[in-house]
Amino acid sequence: MTKVLWKGNQAIAQAAINAGCKCYFGYPITPQSEIGEYMGDKMPELGRTFITAESELASISMVIGAGTTGTKAMTSSSSCGIALMQEAMSAMCCAEVPGVIVSVMRGGPGLGNIASAQGDYFQAVKGGGNGDYKVIVYSPATIQEAIDLMYRAFHVSMKYRNPVMLLADGILGQMMEPVEFGQYPYKDDDVSIWALSGAKGRTPRNIVSLHMADGELEKISDRIFEKYRIIAEKETIVDKFMTDDAELIVTAFGTTARIAKSAVKKARKAGMKVGLFRPVMLSPFPEKELFETAKSAQMILDIELNQGQMLLDVKASVFGACPVEFLGRSGGGLLTDTQMLEKITALYNKIGVKV
Amino acid sequence: MTGETLVYKRPETLIKDKGFTFCPGCGHGVVLKIIAELIDEFGIRENTIAISSVGCSIFLEKFYELDVAGASHGRSPCVATGIKRSLPDKFVFTYQGDGDAATIGFNETIHTACRGEKITTICINNTTFGMTGGQASATTLVGQVTTTTPRGRKAELTGYPLRVAETVANCEGAAYVARVAISSPKYIKQAKKAIRKAFEMQLKGLGYSFVEVIAACPTNWHMTPVECIDYIENTVEKVHKLGVFKDITEGENI
Amino acid sequence: METSIIISGYGGQGILFAGSLLCHAAVIEGKNTTWIPSYGAEMRGGAANCSVNISDDEISSPVIDKADVLFALNLPSELKFEHRIKPGGLMLLNTSLVKKIPERQDIEYLNMNLNDMAEELGGNGFANVIAVGAFVEKTKILSIDSLQQALMVMTAGKKEHLLSANLKSLECGINFMKSMSKVSL
Numbered sequence: 050m051t052k053v054l055w056k057g058n059q060a061i062a063q064a065a066i067n068a069g070c071k072c073y074f075g076y077p078i079t080p081q082s083e084i085g086e087y088m089g090d091k092m093p094e095l096g097r098t099f100i101t102a103e104s105e106l107a108s109i110s111m112v113i114g115a116g117t118t119g120t121k122a123m124t125s126s127s128s129c130g131i132a133l134m135q136e137a138m139s140a141m142c143c144a145e146v147p148g149v150i151v152s153v154m155r156g157g158p159g160l161g162n163i164a165s166a167q168g169d170y171f172q173a174v175k176g177g178g179n180g181d182y183k184v185i186v187y188s189p190a191t192i193q194e195a196i197d198l199m200y201r202a203f204h205v206s207m208k209y210r211n212p213v214m215l216l217a218d219g220i221l222g223q224m225m226e227p228v229e230f231g232q233y234p235y236k237d238d239d240v241s242i243w244a245l246s247g248a249k250g251r252t253p254r255n256i257v258s259l260h261m262a263d264g265e266l267e268k269i270s271d272r273i274f275e276k277y278r279i280i281a282e283k284e285t286i287v288d289k290f291m292t293d294d295a296e297l298i299v300t301a302f303g304t305t306a307r308i309a310k311s312a313v314k315k316a317r318k319a320g321m322k323v324g325l326f327r328p329v330m331l332s333p334f335p336e337k338e339l340f341e342t343a344k345s346a347q348m349i350l351d352i353e354l355n356q357g358q359m360l361l362d363v364k365a366s367v368f369g370a371c372p373v374e375f376l377g378r379s380g381g382g383l384l385t386d387t388q389m390l391e392k393i394t395a396l397y398n399k400i401g402v403k404v
Numbered sequence: 405m406t407g408e409t410l411v412y413k414r415p416e417t418l419i420k421d422k423g424f425t426f427c428p429g430c431g432h433g434v435v436l437k438i439i440a441e442l443i444d445e446f447g448i449r450e451n452t453i454a455i456s457s458v459g460c461s462i463f464l465e466k467f468y469e470l471d472v473a474g475a476s477h478g479r480s481p482c483v484a485t486g487i488k489r490s491l492p493d494k495f496v497f498t499y500q501g502d503g504d505a506a507t508i509g510f511n512e513t514i515h516t517a518c519r520g521e522k523i524t525t526i527c528i529n530n531t532t533f534g535m536t537g538g539q540a541s542a543t544t545l546v547g548q549v550t551t552t553t554p555r556g557r558k559a560e561l562t563g564y565p566l567r568v569a570e571t572v573a574n575c576e577g578a579a580y581v582a583r584v585a586i587s588s589p590k591y592i593k594q595a596k597k598a599i600r601k602a603f604e605m606q607l608k609g610l611g612y613s614f615v616e617v618i619a620a621c622p623t624n625w626h627m628t629p630v631e632c633i634d635y636i637e638n639t640v641e642k643v644h645k646l647g648v649f650k651d652i653t654e655g656e657n658i
Numbered sequence: 659m660e661t662s663i664i665i666s667g668y669g670g671q672g673i674l675f676a677g678s679l680l681c682h683a684a685v686i687e688g689k690n691t692t693w694i695p696s697y698g699a700e701m702r703g704g705a706a707n708c709s710v711n712i713s714d715d716e717i718s719s720p721v722i723d724k725a726d727v728l729f730a731l732n733l734p735s736e737l738k739f740e741h742r743i744k745p746g747g748l749m750l751l752n753t754s755l756v757k758k759i760p761e762r763q764d765i766e767y768l769n770m771n772l773n774d775m776a777e778e779l780g781g782n783g784f785a786n787v788i789a790v791g792a793f794v795e796k797t798k799i800l801s802i803d804s805l806q807q808a809l810m811v812m813t814a815g816k817k818e819h820l821l822s823a824n825l826k827s828l829e830c831g832i833n834f835m836k837s838m839s840k841v842s843l
Contacts, residue, residue: 054678054685054693072489080697098489102482103515110479110512114455114486117473122486140476163697224720225678225693227685245471245487247494249450255465257456257474304720311718385723 052227057192057217058083060228061151064199065123066091068233070149072098072122074111076130079163080219081153084125105133109150113137116146117256119240121203125151128169129160132177138212139178142273143258145210149202150184152214153222156381164381165219167305170358173216174332181270183277185213185284186332190307193228195221198329204235205284209276210243216331218354220304220383281333288327291317292342295324297397300339300363301352302328305384309352312389321397331359339366347400349373352389354382415440417449417469424467429629431619432460434586435528436467438596439499442603443470448495453487455480457500457509460534464499478509481516484523495606497524503533506568507542513572513614520577520611524602527614529568529583529644530621538624542566545643550624565643569616573649579611581650585618585641587633598648610652618644660713661799662722664739665786667731667752669706672786675812676729677708679790682808683800684712692720705734712799727797729789730756731772748797750789768796775830782823783830791831802832 055063062084065073073088085101092099098115102108108124115122126134131152141148154169156162173186187202189195198215206213245254260266290310292298301309306327316323326342328335343349348371351360356379364373376392378384414420417440424433443449453471456464457480465472475483480498488496498505505513505527513525532550533539540550540557543565547556573581580602584595595617602613618640620632627635663680667673674695684691695708709722724744730736731752743749745764754773770792776783787809794800805828813821 052685052688054681054691072486074486100485100489100519103511106479107482107512107515110475110482111486111489113475113479114473114483114488115490116486117483118453118487118490120486120490122490136476137479140474144474219697220694220720223695223697225681226691226717226720245453245473246491247449247451247453248469248471253465253469253471255472255474257465257472258476259462259474308719308721314718383721385721386719387723 052229054225055192055228056083056223056225057195058153058222059087060192061125061195061199061215061217061222062087062091063230064196065149065203066095067230068121068200068203070097070121070123070203072111072115072120074100074102074108074122074124076102076105076108076126078127078130080155080165080222081125081127081151083222084151105130106137109134109137109148112148112150113141113146116141116148117245119207119244121149121207123149123151125153127153128155128157128172131169131172135172135177136179138176138184139180139182140258141212142182142184143180143269144256145273146212146256147206147210148212149199149206150212150214152216154216154218162381163219165304165354165383166379166381167218167303167354168358168379169216170302170331170353170355173214174334174362181274183332185209185211185280185330186216187213187286187329188216188302188331189221189329190288190303190327192221192224192226194329196228196230200233200235204237205280207237207240209280211273211276216303218304277333284330285333285335285338286329287335287338288329289342290325290327292324292326294322296322296347296400297324297350297393298343298346298348299323299325299350299352299389299393300327300359301325302331302359305352305354308384308386309389311386312393315386315390316393316397319394321393323393323397334362334366336362336366339363340368340370343367343370346371348396350376350393350396352376352384354384355379415444417443419467419469422467425463426460427623429620429622429632430460431528431530431586431617431621434592435526435595435617435619436499438592438599439497439526440468442596442600446603446607448607451493452495452497453491455484455487455496455498457498457504459501459504461499461501461504461528462535478504478507478512480504480509481512481521481523481525485516485519485521488521488523492522495603497526497606500525500527501534502527502529502531502543502568503541506566510542510566514575517572517575517578517612517614520579522606522609522611524606524613525615526599526602527568527616528619529616530619531565531640532621532624534621534624538621543568543644545640567644569614569649572614575612577612578614578650579605579652580613580648582648583616583618583644583646585636585646587618587620587636601651605653616644618646660711660715660717661727662725663710663712663727663729664707664722664725664742665710665729665731666705666707666735666739667729669704671706671731672784673706673731674708676786676790677710679787679805679808679812680710680712680800682811683804686804686807687800689714690717692717694720707735727793729793731785731789732756733758750793752785752789768792770834775834776827779823779826779830782826784824784827787824787827788831788834791828792835793831795832795835802828
């Protein structure tokens with residue numbers, strides 16, 4: 050199969066179609082509006098559903114509706130729009146409703162700007178919804194990976210009946226690069242054992258998130274957290290680049306990790322033993338994998354386009370095995386590989402390893 | 405068994421041996437029973453998905469032998485939209501209060517109506533937030549005493565009540581919109597007729613149908629059930645007038 | 659070999675199209691490539707630029723810090739990006755719009771009256787594609803054949819009527835470059 054040039058947002062949309070997404074519900078917001086535009090063009094032609102909802106509150110609730118019937122559905126938005134969906138994501142985790150959410154980050158806080166940023170790591174991974182819950186979050190660094198992770202997002206969401214988010218950024222959404230669309234590689238589970246379809250010849254089912262009876266909510270909470278433990282064990286993906294002999298390990302996600310890889314390559318050329326640890330699944334966070342990788346290193350440098358968000362998960366995972374330093378930039382400004390290399394060099398000299 | 409005729413049968417859509425748990429004199433039980441009777445009459449129990457909302461209207465799965473999906477505050481029509489678009493052959497209805505459908509979720513109600521979503525909404529309007537303890541809602545009357553308007557709703561401070569059915573009827577995608585009451589046997593019969601019509605609209609795929617039901621909340625109105633009837637007929641109905649505000653099949657035999 | 663190119667000008671000058679033309683041709687040749695546009699509130703008349711990388715190997719950073727090549731199709735672009743060209747790099751300057759004297763001694767300037775050249779094609783010329791033609795003829799980073807193929811792909815369908823003008827513009831840029839090298843011989 051030959052590669053074709055695709056724009057990130059459109060590739061994400063096409064990947065959803067290939068994954069069997071039957072319903073798209075969304076509300077326009079830069080820098081991800083092309084996803085909705087693409088869906089508005091393709092979905093009706095395929096006999097599938099496309100609705101521009103009245104708000105992000107509405108679009109995520111429509112995803113819930115479709116999800117309760119076991120139908121693959123998605124929405125997409127950016128920063129402030131994703132903020133409006135938090136209540137619903139908490140409800141989805143509680144009621145165990147599948148659905149895929151694409152978040153293409155812009156600069157924040159507030160309306161912020163439309164530049165590429167990573168200030169919504171906490172929003173995605175910790176969430177602003179109420180109660181104990183976890184959204185499963187994947188973070189692509191290339192458009193090809195965005196396609197592959199969209200396939201995975203639909204599969205994992207249906208398998209575990211939990212919302213799954215693809216966390217991208219403005220650059221990934223807007224950029225173009227050559228990609229290949231493989232076939233949807235997963236065999237999805239049978240939904241008829243749990244989905245709503247009208248109680249024909251069976252006991253009625255309910256998929257709700259209010260559980261007032263004594264102890265009922267606690268049982269649900271324990272069950273979904275057992276599920277998250279299994280997900281962490283079975284679904285974690287990390288990308289390690291030259292970490293085996295690395296004295297200094299860079300941690301980064303998404304587009305920043307891609308730029309960091311360039312800095313790591315340059316550092317290696319200069320004789321420094323530097324590696325890159327990139328969590329591809331951000332939630333549940335790959336704690337064990339990072340701890341194991343960090344044990345043999347002298348130092349971690351976490352690089353993000355924010356004031357230090359994944360940094361907290363990195364520190365918690367490293368658990369004092371080595372010091373953790375941070376390089377960040379917020380408000381929509383980018384870090385170049387040159388700037389990263391400067392920081393890497395300075396820290397490398399500080400550890401006192403001979404080059 | 406000569407000489408015996410069946411005059412009443414408990415609807416199969418209601419869970420056996422399970423009574424309603426609402427306050428005495430509350431309107432919810434009456435309307436839930438009407439809906440159950442109609443689902444039985446149409447024979448659609450096994451093809452129905454109901455959407456519960458937030459408020460006293462929330463416990464559908466505790467009373468109904470139906471598949472039920474829950475929605476967050478005001479978002480029932482969106483959940484219903486997702487379900488109906490996924491399974492267009494199912495009968496899908498939302499059961500909401502005025503706090504849900506007309507206050508926090510009015511935007512959703514209006515847009516669902518404009519889209520002509522082929523679902524049905526039954527909205528119980530008791531002019532107050534019942535479950536949270538009787539605060540003023542969008543449909544609270546001017547002068548009405550609630551826990552957030554203890555000296556009565558003042559128009560100069562909090563404006564005027566929203567006319568829900570009239571506003572929904574203005575949406576082109578709405579096929580049938582009515583406001584009914586259940587404060588007398590005659591009204592209950594009319595209410596059932598309206599809800600039947602609303603269900604038919606969906607079953608025939610004609611568009612969005614919406615029935616607003618004026619109902620009593622004796623606990624939060626601080627009235628006896630009998631006083632409530634008088635209050636509805638002499639005060640509430642003067643503002644929230646009963647009638648059919650939209651019927652795209654008017655004059656036709658459907 | 660990795661080449662990083664920034665193409666910059668006004669919205670409406672075909673900036674993004676020129677970048678994506680290079681990318682399409684690179685894909686046809688089986689090379690790796692990335693393209694990032696500037697995106698903003700203004701659709702037309704505002705500043706527009708895009709960053710293009712073309713490489714035989716994996717491209718780590720799609721973001722260009724210092725570029726090998728700059729296409730400056732207007733004055734603000736020249737002013738904004740002149741210092742972001744690597745020493746030994748190339749600036750293709752649209753001298754129809756930029757009258758400023760170049761400042762750097764360590765880069766090469768290729769001056770082209772792009773707007774005038776486009777007009778000379780009878781109002782059917784495209785300054786952006788003329789620039790691409792000259793650039794590719796000069797650097798041989800891609801083959802002319804893949805550029806022609808790329809133009810066919812990009813104008814297929816609704817824009818098919820624009821194909822011949824695009825091909826003509828490409829040729830115009832190539833011929834300009836050929837005549838330049840003859841002069842220098």
